[in-house]
Amino acid sequence: MPGLAFYIVDVFAVAKYTGNQLAVFTNAANLSPEQMQQIAKEVNYSETTFVTSTQMVSDGYNVRIFTPEQELPFAGHPTLGTAYILQKEIIKTTVQKILLNLKVGQIPVTVDDANSSEECLWMQQKAPTFHQILDADKIAEVLRIQSTEIDSRFPIQEVSTGVPFIIVPLKTLESVKRIKVNKDKYFELINTTDAKSILVFCPETYKQENHLNVRVFCDYLGIPEDPATGSANGCLAGYLVEYSYFGKQEINVRVEQGYEINRPSLLLLQAEKKDVAIEVNVGGKVIMVAKGEFV
CATH class of the missing domain: 3.10.310.10 (Diaminopimelate Epimerase; Chain A, domain 1)
Structure with a gap:
C-alpha cells in the first residue's frame, strides 16, 4: 500500500467545504477488495472510490465504490467526483465525455465547461x-x-x-x-x-x-x-x-x-x-x- 495517491473533492458543492466529500485513490490496481474496504472505513466518508485501471478498458476506466461498510455497484457523487479526478490528474486535458466502468455497468459523465467558472459535470444514469x-x-x-x-x-x-x-x-x-x-x-x-x-x-x-x-x-x-x-x-x-x-x-x-x-x-x-x-x-x-x- 505504500505510495498510494489520493485526492479529496467536494461533489455537488456550492462552495469549498460544502457538498459531499469523496476520497479518490488513483493507483489502486494492486489493492484487494479487503484492502479497499479497510481504507474506505479509515477514510470514513460516505463513499471512497478506487481507480483500478488508469488506461482505458472498453473506452472507460475501471472504478470501484465503497462505503465504510460495503461495496456499492453504483453511487452518484462518487461517479462525478472520480470523473473529475480522472480528467484533471490522469487524462490531464479537457474532454467532453468520460466513461466509468462500474459494477452496475458503464456510466457516461459529460463535462459542461461552456462557462469555465461554473464547470458542471453530468452523469446519465440507468433508466429508472x-x-x-x-x-x-x-x-x-x-x-x-x-x-x-x-x-x-x-x-x-x-x-x-x-x-x-x-x-x-x-x-x-x-x-x-x-x-x-x-x-x-x-x-x-x-x-x-x-x-x-x-x-x-x-x-x-x-x-x-x-x-x-x-x-x-x-x-x-x-x-x-x-x-x-x-x-x-x-x-x-x-x-x-x-x-x-x-x-x-x-x-x-x-x-x-x-x-x-x-x-x-x-x-x-x-x-x-x-x-x-x-x-x-x-x-x-x-x-x-x-x-x-x-x-
Whole structure:
C-alpha cells in the first residue's frame, strides 16, 4: 500500500467545504477488495472510490465504490467526483465525455465547461425502474412524523437507477426538518424492502432559486444522513417524471440537500420520458480540496 495517491473533492458543492466529500485513490490496481474496504472505513466518508485501471478498458476506466461498510455497484457523487479526478490528474486535458466502468455497468459523465467558472459535470444514469409501494403509516413511524404530513397525491415507492431508494413525498419543509429516524422501525422496515435507504423531499426550500429540498438517510450503509446523493436524486428525477409531479413528463430542476447537517449541496436534475423509458441526468460542481499519499 505504500505510495498510494489520493485526492479529496467536494461533489455537488456550492462552495469549498460544502457538498459531499469523496476520497479518490488513483493507483489502486494492486489493492484487494479487503484492502479497499479497510481504507474506505479509515477514510470514513460516505463513499471512497478506487481507480483500478488508469488506461482505458472498453473506452472507460475501471472504478470501484465503497462505503465504510460495503461495496456499492453504483453511487452518484462518487461517479462525478472520480470523473473529475480522472480528467484533471490522469487524462490531464479537457474532454467532453468520460466513461466509468462500474459494477452496475458503464456510466457516461459529460463535462459542461461552456462557462469555465461554473464547470458542471453530468452523469446519465440507468433508466429508472419502479417497485414496491409502501404504507404511509409505517413510513411516518420510521421518520417520527404524522402520516398527514406525507403528500398522499403521490406514492411512497421503491425506485432504482442502479441502487434502489424509498422515495417519500412530504408537504412542507418544516416536516422535512423535524425528521429524526427511529432506527428500530427503520431496520424493521428495510427487512421487507430491496431499498435500504430513504429519500424524503418537499417543494419548499431554503433558497428561493431551488425547486425541491431533499434529505437522504442510509444507516444500513453506515451513513446516518448523506449531504448529497446523486444516485438517490436520479431515482427522484425518474419519480418526478413518472408521476408528473410538476405537471409534465419532463423536468429541469435544482435540488438542495444537506442543509440540515451543515453541508449545503446543489444537484441539478434533468429527466424526460422517451418512448417507454425515462432518461435521467444528474449534474453538479466538483471542487478539489486536498491531495496526498497513504503511507
